[in-house]
Amino acid sequence: MRNFEFLEPRTVPEASRMLADHGETARPLAGGTALLLLMRQRIASPSHLVYLDGVPGLNSIHVDDRNGARIGALTRHSEIEAHPGLRAKYPVIAEMARRVANPQIRNMATIGGNLCYGDPASDPPACFLALGGEVKAVRGSQERVIRLEEFFTDYYETALAPDEILTEVRIPPLPKGSVGVYTRFTTTQAEHRPLVGVGVLLTLEGRDSCREIRVALGAATPIPVRLGKVEEFLRGKRLSAEVLAQASEIAATEIRPPSDFRGSAEYRKDVVRVLVRRAVERALAWAAH
Amino acid sequence: MAKRQIGLRVNGEEHELLVEPRRLLLDALRDDLGLTGTKRGCEEGVCGCCTVLVDGRNVKSCLMLALQAREREITTIEGLKQPDGSLHPIQEAFVQHGALQCGYCTPGFIMTAKALLDHRPPLTEEEVREGLSGNICRCTGYVNIVEAILALSRGGAAAKR
Numbered sequence: 001m002r003n004f005e006f007l008e009p010r011t012v013p014e015a016s017r018m019l020a021d022h023g024e025t026a027r028p029l030a031g032g033t034a035l036l037l038l039m040r041q042r043i044a045s046p047s048h049l050v051y052l053d054g055v056p057g058l059n060s061i062h063v064d065d066r067n068g069a070r071i072g073a074l075t076r077h078s079e080i081e082a083h084p085g086l087r088a089k090y091p092v093i094a095e096m097a098r099r100v101a102n103p104q105i106r107n108m109a110t111i112g113g114n115l116c117y118g119d120p121a122s123d124p125p126a127c128f129l130a131l132g133g134e135v136k137a138v139r140g141s142q143e144r145v146i147r148l149e150e151f152f153t154d155y156y157e158t159a160l161a162p163d164e165i166l167t168e169v170r171i172p173p174l175p176k177g178s179v180g181v182y183t184r185f186t187t188t189q190a191e192h193r194p195l196v197g198v199g200v201l202l203t204l205e206g207r208d209s210c211r212e213i214r215v216a217l218g219a220a221t222p223i224p225v226r227l228g229k230v231e232e233f234l235r236g237k238r239l240s241a242e243v244l245a246q247a248s249e250i251a252a253t254e255i256r257p258p259s260d261f262r263g264s265a266e267y268r269k270d271v272v273r274v275l276v277r278r279a280v281e282r283a284l285a286w287a288a289h
Numbered sequence: 290m291a292k293r294q295i296g297l298r299v300n301g302e303e304h305e306l307l308v309e310p311r312r313l314l315l316d317a318l319r320d321d322l323g324l325t326g327t328k329r330g331c332e333e334g335v336c337g338c339c340t341v342l343v344d345g346r347n348v349k350s351c352l353m354l355a356l357q358a359r360e361r362e363i364t365t366i367e368g369l370k371q372p373d374g375s376l377h378p379i380q381e382a383f384v385q386h387g388a389l390q391c392g393y394c395t396p397g398f399i400m401t402a403k404a405l406l407d408h409r410p411p412l413t414e415e416e417v418r419e420g421l422s423g424n425i426c427r428c429t430g431y432v433n434i435v436e437a438i439l440a441l442s443r444g445g446a447a448a449k450r
Contacts, residue, residue: 003290006310006356033352036313037333049310053357078346102423103401104337107346108353192422 001036002045008054012138012165015050020140020163022048028165030074030113033105058112058167063089069171073112077101080111090171092180092199096127099184101192112166118156118223121193121262125152126218127182129226130199132172139164152223175212178203179287183279184219185271187262194219195262196271202283210234215276220257220268229254230276239284248277295359299324300368308355315339317355318365326366326396330425337424340397341365347404349423366396369403379403379441386437390428398424402438412442 007026009015019026026048029035038044052058052074059074063085071080080086080097087094100106100114100123114124115135125148133148139161151159160166174180184197197218205211213234218224230251237243257268292307299322306321315332318324318341330338332351339350342364369377376384379402389395398421405412405420412420417438418431426434 001311003309003311005290006293006354032354032357033334033349036352036354039311040332051356102337103404103420104340104347104349104423105334105352107343108348190422 001039002042004039004046005048007048007050009050009052010054010056012055012058012167013141015052015055016138016140016163016165018048018050019165024162026050026162028052028116030116031076031109032113033101033109034113034117034119052165059110061086065173067170068173069093069169071111071169071171073166073168074110075112077106077109077111077114078103081106090131090174090180092131092182093127093171096123096182099123111169115151115169116158116160116166118152118154118158120155120222120224121195121219123182123184123194123197123218125224126197126199126216127180128169128171128199129216129218129224130182130201130214131174131180132201132214134170134172135166136168136170137164137166143167145170148224149226155222174201175203177287178212179283181279181283181286183275183282185275191262193262196220196268196275198272198275198279200279200283202280202287204284204287205236207288208240208284209238210236213280215251215280217251217255217272217276220272221255222258225255227251227254227276234280239280244277244280247280248273251276293356295356297322297355297358297363298361299363300365306355310354310356312355313351314341314353314355314358314363315350317358318350318363324365324367328393328396330394330397335425336394336397337401338394338397340400340424342400342404345404345407347401347423364400364403366399369399377403379406379437382437382441383434386433386440388430388433388437390426390430394424394426394428398426398434402434402441405438406441412439414439417442 027046029049029051058072060072061083062070077097077100129148134145181200184194199216201214203212215227215230252269252273257265259265297304318327328338330336334349334352341350343361
């Protein structure tokens with residue numbers, strides 16, 4: 001690993017200024033599990049690391065009925081998994097967090113770092129996308145809120161400016177009676193990264209008809225995406241086995257997955273077909289009882 | 290790049306170190322403090338041989354800068370030694386169950402076991418296996434490791450020393 005200057009801001013605007021002052025060779029450091037690996041492999045050789053851990057207020061979780069969930073960017077995955085408020089109001093998030101990477105990494109890696117890294121083979125993006133998540137970002141003295149639909153722009157690329165810092169993940173209150181589900185597929189049991197992940201947020205009409213649904217796909221495409229055609233097809237329909245089969249067929253034809261060492265594009269399409277059906281089935285089963 | 294003067298609190302003892310910012314916690318422990326019980330394995334966060342506890346949580350010391358461990362409570366395998374010099378109950382259980390073969394991964398497994406047993410006993414087999422999923426034993430002696438930890442979990446408080 002090449003050496004670097006280690007900077008320790010005390011506020012977010014100060015951190016943003018440090019990043020601006022040192023240009024594109026400065027990088028923010030949170031948990032470090034992704035960045036330090038890149039640095040050791042000399043894929044990244046930043047001149048300055050701006051360590052965010054000393055900035056107060058970035059690692060808390062607030063959950064209430066009016067604002068939904070606000071998860072500070074420096075919150076560790078293991079803290080999300082264990083948080084009572086999230087487990088009560090957003091069990092889908094706690095359940096998803098329990099599966100990210102492996103136990104040691106969950107104790108180190110942060111949710112903000114996960115999203116900013118933009119690695120497609122990860123669980124939180126598709127889960128949050130299905131739930132209508134947004135992120136708050138700060139640049140100098142300015143802040144903005146970015147919908148996750150606009151946040152991920154390409155492989156390992158996000159909409160953040162180099163001196164912009166993600167400070168918070170926001171999940172809106174879930175519609176009354178809705179059920180969130182995140183399900184994923186890994187190629188072997190020892191594999192920690194998903195080949196495909198599917199997030200669903202379903203609101204039923206009556207016992208088994210779809211009033212509203214959001215379906216998000218992760219890991220199977222360069223960036224996590226909403227499956228708009230699947231959502232449109234399912235809206236207003238009775239969720240019979242036949243309808244679910246048709247919906248998952250639409251999902252498989254709607255996407256263009258890459259081929260890589262985890263699986264070919266065709267294999268990913270097959271898994272997407274199965275996983276979309278399973279995720280909606282599971283949401284239906286939970287919503288019905 | 291200027292070296293930095295840092296304090297590390299390891300196994301209850303304060304240490305003053307002069308380190309480059311790029312110094313990994315793993316290297317600070319092994320090479321600066323001579324605590325070679327923590328093993329260097331894959332050096333890419335996969336094998337778990339370098340697992341230590343930071344503020345009671347198991348982490349991989351090859352993916353953490355020494356600078357990130359300042360003002361934290363660090364525990365390594367050396368820190369499990371009992372006041373009378375005897376083995377820690379987790380180490381005893383590993384011996385009793387034959388939960389090691391070549392032994393290289395063992396310190397990492399034991400530190401992960403400690404975090405597991407400290408935080409949420411009683412454990413199910415599935416929880417133990419999931420809890421160990423960040424540690425790799427290339428001798429593939431997992432069954433005895435799982436059994437050792439389950440026995441401790443059933444035994445209750447003995448493991449919490």
